[in-house]
Every structure is written in structure tokens, then in C-alpha cells.
Amino acid sequence: MRVILFIGDNLVLILAGRLVSLVALIILVGAILYYIQRAMSGKIPKLRRLPAVDVIQEIVGRCVEMGRPVWYLFGSTDMTTPSILAPTVAAFQTLSYTARIAARLGAKLFVPLNQGLAYTMASDIVREAYVAENKLEDFDPLKTVMYLPSGADRMYIINHMWEEQVAGAFFLGSWYHEAVIYTENAAREGAVMLGGTDTTHNIPFLVAICDYSVIGEELYALGAYVSQDALQSSSLAGQDIGKYLAIIAILIGAILVTAGISLTEFFKLGW
């Protein structure tokens, strides 16, 4: 089934059930572009600073003071799965910032990954961060970023957390059951942890066990914050427009449902 729209003289075919999503996407992207455009003309929106931004330096600094390593873990990194790809890419943004701080302060950084594509990308990101800080000699291509086959990585990570007495750890990306295994072991070692994921069933574990956490969309915002690029962080104001629209939609929906008006039939029309 298709919804047929005419825009001017042009015929546009939109797949059934996707019109509402398309309109929402256009509004949201438009809002983000508007705020980026405003930022380019010098009007930077005031944004709430994420506490996690300051915590990154604090964790790395602690590890340097204690002479113990700092770990950056990603969880699942299957880049061919869209739901995993997005949080992994978001975690890459923060990795770049963290690696630069680690290189600058002389921290021993360790980044294990269990997927080949993510490994090559992370390796490149960390290497570039060390180059940026003129500390390439501290980057060990065999050890700083390590590929560990999925399954075997769990035992390696748990064992080395204990052996190397990890003092700080980042758990950012798409996390599943490993979140509990790793964070619990890191907590027993006394590591200070920053956790953040968009997998809703593991958010409570990371929030409860980690010392600091970024929840849901903050994972995506963190990369923009740490970039120190005003245009990037301005885009977050555009996302807030989406939140306001969601709140309005929820309120209207709640009122209509309370009044006994069902929207189910409307959405069955194929919008």
C-alpha cells in the first residue's frame, strides 16, 4: 500500500505507514539544522553541561596518579547491526577525546574490542589521538587497542582487570549481559567507572554500579560536548525541539485516550 502525495506537479510516493515518521524526521532535522545555522552566525544556545565531560579527565588523572591502567570498553560492537552501530559510533567520539587525555597525561590506556571492523576503527582513532599529543611512542599497536574474539574476550578482560588492577574504566556503547560481569569485577578492583548505553534493559545496571553514568541519549550528546565544537553542541538544542514535540504528542494522546477517543483506527489508515 502506498500513500500518494502531490507536491507541485511532482508525484511523490511514500510507503504506507511512514508518512508520520517522515514528517517527524523532517521537523527534527530542520530544527537541528536551524540551530547549527544560528551557531554559525554566532548565536550559541546555552546548554546544560554534562557532568560526565569533567569526569573523563578525573578518571584518567586518577589512573595516572595511582600508576594503574585505564580501560575503555565498548560492549557489543557488531557494526553490521544498526541498533549496535549507532551507540558504538557515539562511543568512538568519546574514545577520541579520552585517548587524547590519556596520551597527554601519560596514562596507560587499554581498549579491547571483539569485532574486527570496530577494532580497526578504534585502533585508528587511538593512534591519531596519540599523534595529536606527540606521544606516538606511547602507543603500542599490539597492546593499546586489542582485538579479542567474541566469547574469549570475557575471560581475558576479567582476568586482566584483576591482574593489572584497573583503576578507571569507561563502559560506553551498546551493552548487553557483559555490562554486569565487567562492571562488577571493575568495582571489586576499586575502579572509578563511567557507564553509558542505549540498551534500555542494561541502563539500570550501569547507573547502579558505575560511579558516574550517562543515560540514553546523553551517550550521543557526550561526543558533541567533548568535541569543543560550538556547532556540534548547538545541534543538541535542535534535539530538544523533538523532545518538546514528543511531550506535546504524549499529552494530546493521554487526553484523547482519557476522553475515550482511540487513535488506533487513525494510524491503521496507513499514515
Added chain:
Amino acid sequence: MSDRLTKISLPIWLTAIFGILMIIEFFFSVPQIVTDTNVKLRSWVTIVSAAALILGTFILTIAHVKRAYERKPGWYYSLIYIGAFAVAGALGLISVRETNFMWIFNNMTSPIGAALYSLTAFTITSAAFRVFRARNWKASVMLVCGFIVLMMLLPVGGAIFPPIVPIGEWIRSFPSSAGFRGMIIGISLGTIGLGVRIFLGRQKEHLGIREEKKEAS
């Protein structure tokens, strides 16, 4: 200039073009050629991913060979890795359906994986002790709700105190679902924002691209 083109501009443009192609295919009725192109692009992702896997395995093997050669602490584990890799790799090259290869997979890889997975039960238990402490009022709410839901799920909970079942179901159906849906809306907005920033080439750290920015004072 050419260095910037190949390392920065080209990857960003390719990301934006292919990304927009995928979005167009999702929303609009497009000619078959666009769908075929997108299917081909998605299969390329799998191929590139497999190539990266080979690279990762190669570097891991080098690391273990180096460790064994230099007799570093735990070098004998590296020998086990090299031996296992050589045997499994050789049998896999003959045929992945070969009996010996499948024997290794069914009797060694799978049970070890299952054993490691079972660790979750122990860590969740000890994590629960760490988490469920009434340190403040928020943690106390979580403790009470967690206890109610746990008792609702246990058969003994309903037997001891029957009203705990509807209370637990209410917690799961309303406050918990509402919270999760709010999170999902936020995550979706965050994903779209990330996508726009990547398409515009504003966010490119994931490409391993380093461009100096003005440091915040």
C-alpha cells in the same frame, strides 16, 4: 589538498550519500535500481567486516607470537592460543563442515562459551548486593520496587502475599514502561542528531580523523 580529500572529504561525502540513499529507500517508493544498489552496499558492509576480522586475528596472532618469543609472563598461554589457532584454522580451511572442526566447535568452543555466559548469574548476584543498598531515597525506591517485582516473579511471592502480584505487574506495566519509553524517545532523538552531525561532516572522530579545534579556555 589531496590528502585532505582522501582522508576527510571523501569518507564524509560517501557516508552522507549512501546514508541518504538508505533513508530514501526506507520512506519512498523507489526504482528497483536504488533498492538493488542498497542491497549491494549492505553486503559490502559484511565483506569489509570480514576483512577487518582477518586483520584483527592477524594482529592478535602477532601479539601472541611476540609474547611467546620474548618469554613474557604467561607466555605459555600464548603457545596454547597459537596451537589452538593453527589446529582450528587448518581444519576450518579444509572444510567448516568437516567432522573434526565441528567436534572442536561443539565440544570445546560452545561449552566454554556457555560456561563463561553462566558467570553472569554469579556477577548479577554480587552486583545485586552492591546495587540494592538503601543509600538514599532514590536507591530505596529502587530497592523496594526491585523487591516487589522479584517477589512477584517468584512463585513463593504470590503464595505468601497474593496482592504482590498485581502490585508488581502495575510497576512493570506503568512506571517502568513509561520510563523506558521516555528513554527510547530520547535515544531516537540522539541517534538522529548523531546522524545529522555525521552527514554534515561536523562529527568525524569515528573515522579516525584528527583536526585541531580551538581549545576551550
